[in-house]
Amino acid sequence: MAENIIRRLVYGKPVNRILVVGGANVDASPIMQYLLRAESAARAMTVESAGLSASEGMQMSARAHAFLSNRGIRQDELSSFRSRKLSDALARDFELLLVSSMALKGFLLFLYPDMTIYTFSEYALIGSDAGEMAGADDGEYARIANELAEMSVRIVARAVKNTTF
DSSP states (O other): OHHHHHHHHHHOOOOOEEEEEESSSSSHHHHHHHHHHHHTTTSOOEEEEEETTOOTTOOOOHHHHHHHHHTTOOHHHHHHOOOOBOOHHHHTTOSEEEESOHHHHHHHHHHOTTSOEEEHHHHHTOSSOOOOOTTOOHHHHHHHHHHHHHHHHHHHHHHHHTOOO
């Protein structure tokens, strides 16, 4: 029995479907969505995003758009982004839910106790959450966005190995 658990942890199949969940789905979650897509472009990985309190159909924030544009994400991709509200059907269509904060993780674990849910920093194996983007000044916003970019590299590397214990 213990050998099977260890084998599953070490030799698990890759995570192919990741849902990034934020609050309003206009800052951190679309940034992470596009960063993960770019990082996993050579792999068969699906990455989408949603927000717990999102208004359907909103564009990402201008600062998120500018950050991703400066990282080489195509304008047509960024312009087509529209926020969406998290639903049970959407959440259950993914193997892994990545969230922007511990508070959000706690709430989602209450809603979906059987799902695999991590904060960005937990799954990236980095110390603490990046911070709240919505009210941040431009310097703090840029710091957080750059930290998300660093996390995205580690998240994809971990998802490929499937170390979701």
